[in-house]
Amino acid sequence: MESVEDLSLGPCTASQYLRPFRLRYRQNGISKIWDFMRSHDSVSILIFNTSRQCFVVVKQFRPAVYMCEMERKCPQNFERKKQETWNPLPNSLPASVGVTYELCAGIVDKPELSLEEIACREILEECGYEVPLATLKRITSYRSGVGVTGSKQTLFYAEVTDEMKASEGGGQPEEGELIEVVEIPLKDSMDFAYNESFPKTMGVIFSFMWFQTNVAPNLLEN
Ligand SMILES: Nc1nc(=O)c2ncn([C@@H]3O[C@H](COP(=O)(O)OP(=O)(O)O[C@H]4O[C@H](CO)[C@@H](O)[C@H](O)[C@H]4O)[C@@H](O)[C@H]3O)c2[nH]1
Numbered sequence: 001m002e003s004v005e006d007l008s009l010g011p012c013t014a015s016q017y018l019r020p021f022r023l024r025y026r027q028n029g030i031s032k033i034w035d036f037m038r039s040h041d042s043v044s045i046l047i048f049n050t051s052r053q054c055f056v057v058v059k060q061f062r063p064a065v066y067m068c069e070m071e072r073k074c075p076q077n078f079e080r081k082k083q084e085t086w087n088p089l090p091n092s093l094p095a096s097v098g099v100t101y102e103l104c105a106g107i108v109d110k111p112e113l114s115l116e117e118i119a120c121r122e123i124l125e126e127c128g129y130e131v132p133l134a135t136l137k138r139i140t141s142y143r144s145g146v147g148v149t150g151s152k153q154t155l156f157y158a159e160v161t162d163e164m165k166a167s168e169g170g171g172q173p174e175e176g177e178l179i180e181v182v183e184i185p186l187k188d189s190m191d192f193a194y195n196e197s198f199p200k201t202m203g204v205i206f207s208f209m210w211f212q213t214n215v216a217p218n219l220l221e222n
């Protein structure tokens with residue numbers, strides 16, 4: 001999983017996933033401009049396996065995270081004069097600097113499906129569990145990337161057991177997804193959440209804390 005080669009950087013003015021725009025407006029009499037991107041809304045799911053008392057999260061290579069590290073270590077690769085065409089990049093950083101721990105998640109790109117249906121499909125595709133639609137619990141929704149995309153992410157909670165495991169998960173290879181399923185034992189989860197040596201999304205940290213307040217007290221009573 002963690003081998004990334006033949007990197008090259010090219011321009012992207014718009015794509016199926018990102019459309020950049022500039023908005024001109026007047027706020028309280030002051031003229032302003034703001035650059036932003038339109039992208040898909042998304043769902044993410046906190047998965048807790050009650051048989052194993054662990055959270056089920058995913059780990060994957062994120063080009064955007066990798067390229068943040070690339071710019072920090074080798075800023076010359078982002079020089080503007082080179083941006084008009086494809087430019088080879090040195091293999092100077094290990095792929096591991098772009099790998100993050102995340103909740104199982106997916107973009108909302110099928111208008112005919114409900115958020116819950118999309119969430120259940122993502123759980124099966126990425127983590128291999130067959131979760132009944134009605135057992136999914138909506139936690140809340142929030143805006144991610146308010147400066148750049150402002151897209152809405154809706155967070156769900158799913159309890160699973162080993163019996164619900166239907167496949168290995170790992171994402172859809174035909175879409176280029178390469179996902180590692182990782183189990184975080186409940187007892188280690190708060191240390192994991194705050195350990196900065198495991199790069200992760202805010203969704204992981206927030207949802208683990210939500211679990212401590214809303215689910216863990218009920219588990220202890222059993
Ligand atoms: N972004 C992109 N660029 C491409 O060039 C590009 N080329 C192909 N794709 C395809 O888009 C699909 C994206 O996969 P998911 O639907 O599982 O969505 P996630 O990537 O998991 O993203 C979610 O979860 C993240 C973590 O919580 C959040 O940050 C996001 O907001 C949230 O949407 C895959 O089939 C991938 O092959 C691209 N996707």
Ligand SMILES: [Mg+2]
Binds near residue numbers: 104105106107
């Ligand atoms: Mg995903």
